[in-house]
Amino acid sequence: MTGPSEPPHSTALPQSDPAAGRRWLDLLREQPAAPVPDPLLPSSAELVRRLDLLAVPDQDREPVYEGLSALAHDRTGWEAVVRCHQRLFADEEPGGPAPAWPDAPAGLGDAGRYFYVHLLVLALPAALTRQRALGIPDDVVAATFADLGAKLRSYRLAHGTGGFDRQRWMVRHFRGTLHRLGRLQFERGILDAEACGGDAEAAGGPAHGDPVLQVHIPGDGPLIPSGCDASFAAAGPFHARHFPGTPFRHATCSSWLLDRQWAGHLPEGSNILAFQRRFRPFGALPEGDDDVLEFVFHTPPGQAALDRLPQGTTLQRAVVDHLRSGGHWRMAHGWTPVPGGGDGARGPR
Numbered sequence: 001m002t003g004p005s006e007p008p009h010s011t012a013l014p015q016s017d018p019a020a021g022r023r024w025l026d027l028l029r030e031q032p033a034a035p036v037p038d039p040l041l042p043s044s045a046e047l048v049r050r051l052d053l054l055a056v057p058d059q060d061r062e063p064v065y066e067g068l069s070a071l072a073h074d075r076t077g078w079e080a081v082v083r084c085h086q087r088l089f090a091d092e093e094p095g096g097p098a099p100a101w102p103d104a105p106a107g108l109g110d111a112g113r114y115f116y117v118h119l120l121v122l123a124l125p126a127a128l129t130r131q132r133a134l135g136i137p138d139d140v141v142a143a144t145f146a147d148l149g150a151k152l153r154s155y156r157l158a159h160g161t162g163g164f165d166r167q168r169w170m171v172r173h174f175r176g177t178l179h180r181l182g183r184l185q186f187e188r189g190i191l192d193a194e195a196c197g198g199d200a201e202a203a204g205g206p207a208h209g210d211p212v213l214q215v216h217i218p219g220d221g222p223l224i225p226s227g228c229d230a231s232f233a234a235a236g237p238f239h240a241r242h243f244p245g246t247p248f249r250h251a252t253c254s255s256w257l258l259d260r261q262w263a264g265h266l267p268e269g270s271n272i273l274a275f276q277r278r279f280r281p282f283g284a285l286p287e288g289d290d291d292v293l294e295f296v297f298h299t300p301p302g303q304a305a306l307d308r309l310p311q312g313t314t315l316q317r318a319v320v321d322h323l324r325s326g327g328h329w330r331m332a333h334g335w336t337p338v339p340g341g342g343d344g345a346r347g348p349r
Helices: 018-029 044-053 058-071 075-088 106-113 115-134 138-145 147-159 167-175 225-242 260-264 271-276 289-297 314-324
Strands: 178-181 184-190 211-216 250-255 280-282 332-337
Touching: 018 075, 018 106, 044 058, 044 115, 044 138, 058 075, 058 106, 058 115, 058 147, 075 115, 075 167, 106 115, 115 138, 115 147, 115 167, 138 147, 138 178, 147 167, 178 225, 184 225, 225 271, 260 271, 289 314
Parallel strands: 211 250
Antiparallel strands: 178 184, 184 211, 250 332, 280 332
16 A cells, blocks of 8 residues: 555545534634644555564454555545644653544544544654654564554454554654553653642652653553562653653552542452552542543443453452442542652662
């Protein structure tokens, strides 16, 4: 598959609601832009290499092939992709805002559900150039970008069809602010006390505005303590080597996994409780039922029927039992020192 840098020649993606499709495409075309080269459609062989690096599942590849081919004949859609590509690389500083990329209208069908996959496939060369400039090892690059495939699998489990709706999340990977180091992902960020409901300065942790490594937990396996140990041990040296201008003394995590209510539902030796003990809590505890249900059961927000959810694991039973009793799960915030991340950080007491 090859394609021009100039916009293609026809005018519209297939859609059952043309007005909604036009409004969505107009929003994308109106975004702020960065002076980066326009993407090019890849050859067939190059496309396969990109999909392999992004770990795109086999069942999602045909819609991606077809969608990219359609873009070669769709001036409006191509212009939207080019503008999104420019917006993707417009702000690369940690803590910078993610683009306002709304989901495509349902009437666009596969073309809409895979639109942001097409964008990220086309943006991969620019993202890899930035990774190489930072000296990021190939294995870290591969592990990091494979998250796109994981999100495609999650979408299919949740919706029963192919698609992708984590476009704002994947901005981190393509801008080079997030990397996967073994079991965990670490994102260069800045502590936002307003978003967290407070900071941890009084306890020896990060203050508002401090640089932090935000810890994220991919959903592709158990949180075995030894694997987490290795990830944390790697995080300090990795960021000191590749981002030497910023000392990261603290890591933070904002997740339902840090909800202290789990201690009343899981055995003492559970991996989740061991993970919690790495962090000292701070900040607010907003409700997080939808986040738990989506992660554990792959149910879209607001669509879980408790009586129909599987109960095959201790975690699944704990989630449902707590909700049936009238309780709510909480999003929680925690901090911990980064090993080798600098002086002056004190650990949990």
